[in-house]
Amino acid sequence: xxxxxxxxxxxxxxxxxxxxxxxxxxxxxxxxxxxxxxxxxxxxxxxxxxxxxxxxxxxxxxxxxxxxxxxxxxxxxxxxxxxxxxxxxxxxxxxxxxxxxxxxxxxxxxxxxxxxxxxxxxxxxxxxxxxxxxxxxxxxxxxxxxxxxxxxxxxxxxxxxxxxxxxxxxxxxxxxxxxxxxxxxxxxxxxxxxxxxxxxxxxxxxxxxxxxxxxxxxxxxxxxxxxxxxxxxxxxxxxxxxxxxxxxxxxxxxxxxxxxxxxxxxxxxxxxxxxxxxxxxxxxxxxxxxxxxxxxxxxxxxxxxxxxxxxxxxxxxxxxxxxxxxxxxxxxxxxxxxxxxxxxxxxxxxxxxxxxxxxxxxxxxxxxxxxxxxxxxxxxxxxxxxxxxxxxxxxxxxxxxxxxxxxxxxxxxxxxxxxxxxxxxxxxxxxxxxxxxxxxxxxxxxxxxxxxx
Ligand code: TRP
Numbered sequence: 001x002x003x004x005x006x007x008x009x010x011x012x013x014x015x016x017x018x019x020x021x022x023x024x025x026x027x028x029x030x031x032x033x034x035x036x037x038x039x040x041x042x043x044x045x046x047x048x049x050x051x052x053x054x055x056x057x058x059x060x061x062x063x064x065x066x067x068x069x070x071x072x073x074x075x076x077x078x079x080x081x082x083x084x085x086x087x088x089x090x091x092x093x094x095x096x097x098x099x100x101x102x103x104x105x106x107x108x109x110x111x112x113x114x115x116x117x118x119x120x121x122x123x124x125x126x127x128x129x130x131x132x133x134x135x136x137x138x139x140x141x142x143x144x145x146x147x148x149x150x151x152x153x154x155x156x157x158x159x160x161x162x163x164x165x166x167x168x169x170x171x172x173x174x175x176x177x178x179x180x181x182x183x184x185x186x187x188x189x190x191x192x193x194x195x196x197x198x199x200x201x202x203x204x205x206x207x208x209x210x211x212x213x214x215x216x217x218x219x220x221x222x223x224x225x226x227x228x229x230x231x232x233x234x235x236x237x238x239x240x241x242x243x244x245x246x247x248x249x250x251x252x253x254x255x256x257x258x259x260x261x262x263x264x265x266x267x268x269x270x271x272x273x274x275x276x277x278x279x280x281x282x283x284x285x286x287x288x289x290x291x292x293x294x295x296x297x298x299x300x301x302x303x304x305x306x307x308x309x310x311x312x313x314x315x316x317x318x319x320x321x322x323x324x325x326x327x328x329x330x331x332x333x334x335x336x337x338x339x340x341x342x343x344x345x346x347x348x349x350x351x352x353x354x355x356x357x358x359x360x361x362x363x364x365x366x367x368x369x370x371x372x373x374x375x376x377x378x379x380x381x382x383x384x385x386x387x388x389x390x391x392x393x394x395x396x397x398x399x400x401x402x403x404x405x406x407x408x409x410x411x412x413x414x415x416x417x418x419x420x421x422x423x424x425x426x427x428x429x430x431x432x433x434x435x436x437x438x439x440x441x442x443x444x445x446x447x448x449x450x451x452x453x
Contacts (some may be wrong), residue, residue, distance in 0.1 A: 006071065006334075007164030009240050014169035015250055017176040020257040021323030022233045024179070026108060026287075027226050028258065029317060033203065033266035034282030035222055040210035041203055045263065047216060051223040052255050055441060058433040059229050059396050060251045062403040065415040066091075067238030068247065073334040074098075074232040077239060081407050090398045094232030097391035098331035101231060102351070103358030104383045105328060109321035110148035110359070111139065111288065115314040124310050128293045135288045140367040149359045152318075156326050157352045160333055161345050164240045168326060175319045182316040183264045189309055190272040193298050199271030203263075217448045220441060225388060226258055228324070230395030232331040239334070246422060247415060261320075268313070272298050287317060329355065393446040397439055404435035 009015045036044045070077035078091025118124050126134070139145055159171045190196060228234060241250070269291070273280040276297040281290055292310065299306035329351055337347035365372035365379035374382040403412065412431075417424040447453045 006338075007240060008242050009169050009237075009245075010165045011169070012245070012250075014165070014173060015237075015241055015245055016253050016257070018168050018172040018323075018327075019234065019237045019250070020254045021172045021176050022237060022327030023226065023228045023254060023258045023324070024176075024261045024320050025105075025226075025228070025324035026112075026317065026321055027222070028262040029265040029269075029320060030284070030286050031282050032222060032226065032262035033269045034280060034286065035218055036266055037202055037270065037280070038210075039215045039218055040207040041201075042206035043208050043211050044215060044219060045204075046206070047211065048219040048223060049259065051216070051219045052227070052259060054433065055220060055438055056223040056227045056229070056255055057248075057251050058430055058438055059224070059400060060227055060234055060255065061247060061416070061430060062399050062434055063229065063234040064238035064241070064247045064251060065403060065407075065412060066399070067235035068241045068245070069411055069415055071239050073239070073338045074235045074331060075335055076338060077235055078402070081402070081411070085406070087398070087402050087406060090395060090402060091232075091235075093391060093395050093398075094230065094235060095331060095335045097230070097387050097395060098232045098328045099354075100358075100383050100391070101328050101387050102325075102332065102355045104362045104380050105321070105325055106149050106153060106355050106359040107145060107363045107380065108284065109318070109325050110145055110150075110152045110363075111284070112314055112317040112321050113152050114138065114145070114148040115288065116311065116318050119307070119310040119314050122307065124292050125296065128289070131289045131292045135284075139363070142364060142367055145363045146356075146360045149363065150356055152322065152325065153352050153356050153359075155322060156329050157348055159326055160329055160348045163344065168330065171326070172323060175323055179261070179316060179319045179323075182312045182319075183261065183268065186268045186309065186312055186316065187264055189299070189305065190268050190275075193272060193275040195275040196271035199269075199274040200267065202274060203266045203270045214448075217445055221445050221449070224392060224396060224442075224445070226262065227255060228327065230392045230399060231328065231387075233324075233327040236331045236334055237327065244418060244421075246418065248424070248426065269294075389446075389449045393442050393449070397442045397446070400434040400438040400442065404431065404439070 009018060066077050066081060067074070070080040072080060074094045075088070075091040079088040082088040115124070159167045161167065191200070224230070269280055273290070273294045276294060278290060278294050278297070280286055291313065295306055295310050295313070299309050332351045333344065333347045336342065336350055337344050340347070361372060362380040362383060370378070372379050377385060413424065413427055416427055416430070444453065
């Protein structure tokens with residue numbers, strides 16, 4: 001297959017916005033602020049930024065080198081560099097991981113879309129119990145969440161079939177700026193509430209007494225998850241980078257945007273929640289149960305503002321989820337397209353249908369059908385746990401070893417320096433990190449997640 005008919009991102013800003021769109025997801029909104037609040041505010045943010053700079057960037061660069069060198073889907077990209085050795089299976093693991101995420105991430109993204117609709121029609125009202133019941137009955141409904149999942153899949157599908165430049169890049173150039181505008185509008189509304197400074201203080205006041213060894217592991221785990229490492233997304237998108245895209249600069253910009261969105265989300269959530277005296281939590285219950293209650297109490301006295309705030313917030317979540325969802329869809333689409341030699345449209349159709357079926361099973365597993373379980377968890381929780389705690393560390397660990405110890409150094413220095421046209425003074429630091437530091441730390445996170453340490 002010719003390289004040129006795979007498609008390339010057309011502009012530098014397109015590269016950054018599309019890839020940052022893949023990284024910026026629900027984790028930035030529903031996990032980062034909470035973990036920060038729990039782990040010493042600004043002290044945690046500092047440690048997090050250090051983890052991103054020292055470790056996250058190194059692993060991102062590994063994936064980008066593999067993707068751009070091969071100009072092929074993730075499985076083939078690893079296979080090309082593996083020269084017939086079993087390293088190629090890491091690439092297949094990446095594709096498998098993304099295919100497993102597709103189902104459950106689609107379900108959650110569908111929920112966000114449903115909440116956009118409910119906020120538009122003014123249905124998000126009530127007491128804390130009402131919000132909880134509404135959410136529980138919605139997610140365990142046998143049909144409704146599946147319809148929203150299908151709607152979301154339809155949107156992602158329409159973007160994917162238009163191709164890399166005309167579809168993914170163009171959509172990202174519209175959606176990402178909109179995401180930032182919404183974030184800023186929401187942050188301003190939140191900061192104007194009485195006592196908003198309590199939230200800002202909670203988020204930014206460094207409390208070093210809360211920093212323990214565990215804090216570092218939390219920061220590292222969150223950095224890897226937030227940057228979408230080891231899911232095939234970065235590798236697939238990097239395969240659409242042109243020869244003059246600067247890998248290190250792009251990785252820095254993408255990681256910077258991802259961190260910025262996470263911090264701004266904290267500035268939306270904490271000031272509003274603490275201004276009405278509600279303790280924020282994390283995960284789906286934060287965004288679908290706690291926050292509707294916060295918005296109702298904080299902005300309820302001016303219904304128009306409450307309406308605008310909740311609509312903007314769910315639209316923001318849907319955009320964050322959709323851009324990540326597209327990146328995960330594209331991993332499987334490019335894999336099928338290149339391995340089965342079929343048209344992009346047909347590959348995307350297969351992936352979309354598969355995603356709806358898997359998502360429907362995940363969604364049903366949260367309802368009455370308790371036969372849909374694996375290892376004692378419902379399908380939804382199982383895929384979430386298995387991909388984040390098992391596939392991600394294993395993929396990242398072997399990717400580092402692959403680049404650090406196996407791949408020809410000439411290929412790495414060529415990719416980092418754009419074939420000698422730009423300086424890459426950090427090459428030695430990078431090599432040291434991926435050979436020794438990253439694998440050891442990833443192994444430690446892995447043990448930590450399983451409670452071994
Ligand atoms: N980075 C995403 C977030 O912050 C989470 C994520 C990791 C993800 N890997 C992914 C999302 C793959 C979609 C696809 O929420």
